[in-house]
Each structure stands twice: as C-alpha cells, then as structure tokens.
Amino acid sequence: MSLYRQNLPQLQAAGGLFLSEGGLETTLIYDDGLELPCFASFDLLKDAEGTERLRRYYLRFAEMAAERGLGAVFETPTWRANADWGARLGYDAAALADVNRRAVDLLVGVREAMSGRTDVPFVVSANLGPRGDGYVPGALMSADEARRYHGAQIATFAETEADLVSVFTMNYVEEAIGVALAAREHGMPVVVSFTVETDGRLPSGATLAEAVEATDAATVGYPAYYMINCAHPSHFDRVLEDGGAWTQRLGGVRANASRRSHAELDAATELDAGDPQALGRDYVRLREVLPRLRVVGGCCGTDHRHVEAICRALLAVHPV
Numbered sequence: 001m002s003l004y005r006q007n008l009p010q011l012q013a014a015g016g017l018f019l020s021e022g023g024l025e026t027t028l029i030y031d032d033g034l035e036l037p038c039f040a041s042f043d044l045l046k047d048a049e050g051t052e053r054l055r056r057y058y059l060r061f062a063e064m065a066a067e068r069g070l071g072a073v074f075e076t077p078t079w080r081a082n083a084d085w086g087a088r089l090g091y092d093a094a095a096l097a098d099v100n101r102r103a104v105d106l107l108v109g110v111r112e113a114m115s116g117r118t119d120v121p122f123v124v125s126a127n128l129g130p131r132g133d134g135y136v137p138g139a140l141m142s143a144d145e146a147r148r149y150h151g152a153q154i155a156t157f158a159e160t161e162a163d164l165v166s167v168f169t170m171n172y173v174e175e176a177i178g179v180a181l182a183a184r185e186h187g188m189p190v191v192v193s194f195t196v197e198t199d200g201r202l203p204s205g206a207t208l209a210e211a212v213e214a215t216d217a218a219t220v221g222y223p224a225y226y227m228i229n230c231a232h233p234s235h236f237d238r239v240l241e242d243g244g245a246w247t248q249r250l251g252g253v254r255a256n257a258s259r260r261s262h263a264e265l266d267a268a269t270e271l272d273a274g275d276p277q278a279l280g281r282d283y284v285r286l287r288e289v290l291p292r293l294r295v296v297g298g299c300c301g302t303d304h305r306h307v308e309a310i311c312r313a314l315l316a317v318h319p320v
Contacts, residue, residue, distance in 0.1 A: 020297025146178020
C-alpha cells in the first residue's frame with residue numbers, strides 16, 4: 001500500500017526541499033556506455049544485471065538526500081514504458097504492465113533500504129512520458145484520446161505502492177490534460193511537467209502560463225503541482241520573473257545543464273554536461289521567484305555532480 005498517496009509530504013513541508021535524481025538515460029548512455037534503444041531505461045529491468053544497475057543509480061541519490069536531511073521524490077525508469085514505445089521494443093500489454101510494476105517495486109526497495117538511514121519522506125513517483133517524441137509535438141491527441149491512451153499505464157500504477165504519477169516532458173497541452181484526467185479516474189495524485197524551447201514556450205507554441213492555466217481549467221485544478229523539465233533555466237527564467245498566479249502552481253524543476261536547444265541536443269553525438277556550479281546558482285535564483293519550489297533535480301546531461309551542486313547552493317541559502 002502507498003505510504004503517501006493520501007497526503008503528499010512535498011505539499012506539506014513548509015520550505016523543505018525534496019531531492020530528485022539527475023538525467024538517468026544520459027548517464028547510462030554517456031557515462032556508463034550502455035545502449036538504450038528508444039532511450040528506454042525501463043528495458044534494463046528485463047534481467048538482474050540491469051535491475052541492479054538501476055538500483056545502484058537510485059541509491060546514490062537516496063544517500064545524498066539522507067546525508068543532507070532532505071526528502072526525496074524519485075521517478076521510476078518508465079518514461080518510455082507506454083504502448084507505442086513498448087511495442088517498438090517488443091513489449092505487449094501484459095509485458096508492459098509487468099515492467100511498470102517492477103519499476104515501482106525497485107524504488108520501494110530503495111526506500112526500504114534507506115529506512116534505517118533517515119526519517120525524512122521518500123516518495124515513489126510512477127513516471128510517464130509522452131506518447132510521441134519528447135521534443136516534438138507530433139501525432140497530436142485530443143485530451144480524451146490522451147486520457148484513454150495513458151489510462152492503461154496509470155491503471156497499472158494505481159495497483160502498486162506508487163504514491164503518485166508524474167508525466168514528464170509534456171510538449172502540448174491536450175496530452176497533459178488527458179494524463180491528469182486519467183489519473184483522477186484512477187484515484188492517483190498527479191504531477192504534470194512541461195518542457196520548453198529556448199524562447200520559454202512549449203514546442204507547441206503555448207506559453208507556460210497558458211499550459212498551466214488550461215490544464216487546471218480542464219481538470220478543475222486536479223494536478224498536485226506542476227514542474228518544468230528538460231530545459232536549461234536560461235530558457236524559462238525570464239518567463240517566471242514576469243510572475244502571475246500560475247507560478248504559484250510550480251512545485252518542481254528538473255533542468256538540463258546544457259544551454260543547447262532541443263534540436264541541438266537531438267543532433268549531438270557527445271554529452272554537454274554544462275557547468276554544475278553555475279546550475280546550482282541558477283536554482284537559487286529560481287527559488288527566489290518560485291516560492292513553492294520544493295522538488296529539485298536534473299534532467300538530460302546531469303548526474304550526481306549537478307545534483308550535489310544544486311543541493312549545496314540551495315542549502316547555503318535555505319539551511320535544513
């Protein structure tokens with residue numbers, strides 16, 4: 001049974017920080033030298049060796065949070081574990097349901113391993129990704145189509161110990177709305193994370209304000225909070241500085257270390273790790289304009305160095 005589904009601790013902590021991980025897939029590919037067909041880290045769960053590699057990855061960040069007295073919100077490695085991407089890798093519906101369950105079990109096991117090390121909350125987030133490409137809003141669905149499409153994966157997660165579901169790298173509004181509606185149907189708290197281009201707009205052209213406000217309007221404010229992921233802070237900080245009530249709904253950021261555009265990242269053959277210390281300073285500035293920023297971590301091109309720098313910079317200003 002879920003520990004926190006009825007009362008997410010990252011919504012209750014007054015000023016507390018919750019640590020998330022770095023860029024899992026880019027770490028596995030560029031640092032560990034693995035091949036990840038379709039950028040699908042969930043495929044590693046097919047054998048004991050891959051499962052253990054994922055467990056070690058999460059443990060490193062869990063220990064980082066415990067050492068600093070921070071809560072944790074960790075995402076399952078299931079960003080690609082939906083029907084379309086699963087089919088490309090040979091997974092049918094039954095196999096996908098099984099791997100999604102095992103992904104949650106992996107993080108529950110990490111939480112149990114850390115239970116003697118810290119008494120701060122460790123939240124297990126069941127992660128979803130877009131039906132299509134994370135950077136390109138192709139094959140657009142209506143909100144109802146997205147609700148039905150993503151509902152299968154969310155239904156599986158609802159039967160596990162996952163505390164919530166999170167959908168990352170949303171690049172157009174209707175899919176985000178569909179995920180939130182499906183989560184509501186299955187009684188799961190949901191976090192919606194949008195990505196933006198270098199101009200601070202979603203790849204669809206919508207502004208962040210429009211995306212958050214439209215999703216809230218269509219779901220009666222159902223998402224627990226919103227996030228931004230897979231973009232460098234310089235791509236969206238000026239949008240946040242303009243303010244507006246919608247920024248009060250932003251509770252997390254998992255930024256890229258690279259300042260490159262999505263198109264440049266797609267074409268890159270080498271990892272652009274950016275500057276971890278500069279990224280940490282960027283997060284300090286983000287927290288100044290996002291009073292409800294609680295969940296922090298990295299995305300593409302980030303690893304433990306970046307997350308450590310983010311923690312160090314934020315804790316210097318806001319000690320536990």
